[in-house]
Amino acid sequence: NAGVTQTPKFQVLKTGQSMTLQCAQDMNHNSMYWYRQDPGMGLRLIYYSASEGTTDKGEVPNGYNVSRLNKREFSLRLESAAPSQTSVYFCATNSGHAPPDTQYFGPGTRLTVL
């Protein structure tokens, strides 16, 4: 079992370029999450998907879109990258049951926007 995988591991973009970050899980979990991590700010939720077919905004959704392709996959798209989106992006997943259980994190994608 791979757990939570993310691709790519590293990416450098120029301002205005687009890209999609991929996340996949083999844990049969219902809920999936995208976070960004910036120094001194912890992790902040961008979007989440409580279950297949649903998505919702988190704390910092501007400039991003998401797709819950199926139960396993949850992608994050930057349509027109900006330097402010330079960050480390983490995907996470959990069962989605109450009370909230452990979120399992992927290894992260380090994105630099020039």
Next chain:
Amino acid sequence: AQSVTQPDIHITVSEGASLELRCNYSYGATPYLFWYVQSPGQGLQLLLKYFSGDTLVQGIKGFEAEFKRSQSSFNLRKPSVHWSDAAEYFCAVVPYNQGGKLIFGQGTELSVKP
């Protein structure tokens, strides 16, 4: 405002010394409480969590945390630190009745002196 605060950005302790990392939250109802650890270049791993019941919670790697309702705190402790504990530690909450969305503190970076 609702928030999670980790007052210490960086702590240095000697190997074998005890450790306490502080976490305070500001929510009306007691949230679900978590501590995560992030080793350099890695994703996050759950150390422990508190939902209800015994206010002293045991976790992995010899860590424990104590929930104090009167102080709105959930401090992480370890009696004897090992060099391998050097990492960044995040306190996080899931606010009551707000699904599974984690709200993170800013993080505390732990350095261990030989």
